[in-house]
Amino acid sequence: MGIIKREEDKHNKIVMGIVISLCALLAIYLGMAAYFINHFYFGSQINHINVSCKTVDEAKQQVEAELANYTLNLKERGSKSEQIKGTDIALKHNLGGEYKNLKAAQKPLKWISGFFNAENLKMTDAVTYDSNLLKEKMEKLSCLDKHNIVEPKNPDFRYTDKGYVILDEISGNKINKDILYNRVTKAIQSGETTIDLEADNCYINPKYTSKSQKTTDNKNILNKYVSSKITYTFRNHKETIDGSIINKWLKVNENFEIVVDKQKENNYMEALFKNYNTVGKTRSFVAASGNTISIGGGDYGWLVDIDKETQELNEVIKQGKAVVKEPSYAKTAFSHDSNDIGNTYVEINISRQHLWFYKNGSLIVQGDVVTGNASNHGTPEGIYSLKYKDRNAVLVGPGYRSPVNFWMPFNGGIGIHDASWRSEFGGSIYRGDGSHGCVNCPYYLAKTIFDNIEAGTPVVCHY
Numbered sequence: 001m002g003i004i005k006r007e008e009d010k011h012n013k014i015v016m017g018i019v020i021s022l023c024a025l026l027a028i029y030l031g032m033a034a035y036f037i038n039h040f041y042f043g044s045q046i047n048h049i050n051v052s053c054k055t056v057d058e059a060k061q062q063v064e065a066e067l068a069n070y071t072l073n074l075k076e077r078g079s080k081s082e083q084i085k086g087t088d089i090a091l092k093h094n095l096g097g098e099y100k101n102l103k104a105a106q107k108p109l110k111w112i113s114g115f116f117n118a119e120n121l122k123m124t125d126a127v128t129y130d131s132n133l134l135k136e137k138m139e140k141l142s143c144l145d146k147h148n149i150v151e152p153k154n155p156d157f158r159y160t161d162k163g164y165v166i167l168d169e170i171s172g173n174k175i176n177k178d179i180l181y182n183r184v185t186k187a188i189q190s191g192e193t194t195i196d197l198e199a200d201n202c203y204i205n206p207k208y209t210s211k212s213q214k215t216t217d218n219k220n221i222l223n224k225y226v227s228s229k230i231t232y233t234f235r236n237h238k239e240t241i242d243g244s245i246i247n248k249w250l251k252v253n254e255n256f257e258i259v260v261d262k263q264k265e266n267n268y269m270e271a272l273f274k275n276y277n278t279v280g281k282t283r284s285f286v287a288a289s290g291n292t293i294s295i296g297g298g299d300y301g302w303l304v305d306i307d308k309e310t311q312e313l314n315e316v317i318k319q320g321k322a323v324v325k326e327p328s329y330a331k332t333a334f335s336h337d338s339n340d341i342g343n344t345y346v347e348i349n350i351s352r353q354h355l356w357f358y359k360n361g362s363l364i365v366q367g368d369v370v371t372g373n374a375s376n377h378g379t380p381e382g383i384y385s386l387k388y389k390d391r392n393a394v395l396v397g398p399g400y401r402s403p404v405n406f407w408m409p410f411n412g413g414i415g416i417h418d419a420s421w422r423s424e425f426g427g428s429i430y431r432g433d434g435s436h437g438c439v440n441c442p443y444y445l446a447k448t449i450f451d452n453i454e455a456g457t458p459v460v461c462h463y
Helices: 002-035 056-068 098-104 108-115 131-139 177-190 213-226 262-274 306-319 429-433 443-452
Strands: 071-076 080-085 156-160 163-167 194-196 229-234 237-241 250-252 258-260 283-286 292-295 322-325 329-331 345-349 354-359 362-368 382-385 390-397 400-411 414-418 439-441 458-462
Touching: 071 177, 080 131, 131 177, 156 213, 163 213, 177 194, 213 250, 213 258, 229 306, 262 306, 292 458, 354 443, 362 443, 382 400, 400 443, 414 443, 439 443
Parallel strands: 071 194, 229 322, 345 458, 414 439
Antiparallel strands: 071 080, 156 163, 229 237, 250 258, 283 292, 345 354, 354 362, 382 458, 390 400, 400 414
16 A cells, blocks of 8 residues: 555656646746737847847837948959948938837747748838939949959960960959849848849859850861961962961951951961062063163063952861962963063064064064154053954044054053054154054064964063
8 A cells, every 4th residue: 555655646746747847838938928919029030130029119229220330241253342331322211110010910929930930020121222322332333443344255265386275264353233233222122231243143254164165166166277278389489378377367256256357367368479479560671682671560460369369268278178279360471480471472662663572482573663652642661461362353542443454452442453554664653643552563563463472471561
């Protein structure tokens, strides 16, 4: 019996302890409920400010005190930061009475639910500020000062003896002002104290990086282009254009596409062919008299068609080919020697009024002629190319219409032809009774030249 009684006493004590504990917990719970009749739940926030266990009036005072010291910190690239203070923009609370509504939503007897449900714990009290002051403040930010801005730049490429290598992009620090302004106003309105400009995508970044597929594609295109090799042949001379030259013409345009700098390419091509273009150049010429004379002007000689050649060259470059070729010519001569006149030509000595026609080094025919009237239609000096030859042509000009048997133009409307209306040639006839610029020949002379000459033959006119 004694044992049973002791066990009953022990059981009663346990029950009593539980009852007392539950009563104590209930008292604490009800006490807290009574406390939260006038105080905010644990974890309550207004404009990101912790107002736990504050009354409505205390919360207003705390928020007002925090607002007076409000500072928005802007975290920028390069570990830099700037601040916008509430006092800089006349920041104020709207004080619309929403504090009581937040408190009313927090039921005292449900205070413990605040640990599990944050729905009724946070609110944003509207603020007002002077938008003009904010804009002025932002215009003065160091990160928006044009002197401090580093422009973003896509990756670049550098030519080496082993081909192209990629140079990393430049991120820069240029900011999209509209995005930043919208982000700042949102932060001020919600009471945030820090903005990370990087995380909030306020920076203008390069469109491509060194890891972009487009960058790799461009590198491959560049290497293909500089693998090209074009060798031009000029009889005993050669000129080669390869990657060491081509790379200087290549550039990346604003759309990140590989293009050829046409101006640089054209300048190079003109310089390259300058020594091979002979049209209009002064040459040393051994005249029929045996004297060596210097003569320039006219349209005879070699002239590379740079536009056509450049177009063909670019096609070769784009295909990455190796090509050996003669350049495309707009004008051609009979020889690539230093004197490109060669040994087939017509020589007209204006002062002696005499013509010689050599073919393959042999004198075919010579004779006296009448050239242009010295007083107003003198035959111009220079070296010209025979344009074509025509049988039974009619020469028409101001006040005349003259049929000829043999017509061989070499300088516009000026040419060599027979002149049946003349009975004499040579001497000083040209001084007062010369032609309109043409070279008048006796029938035999014109016929012999016509029968043996071909288009392109140089015609040398000199005094």
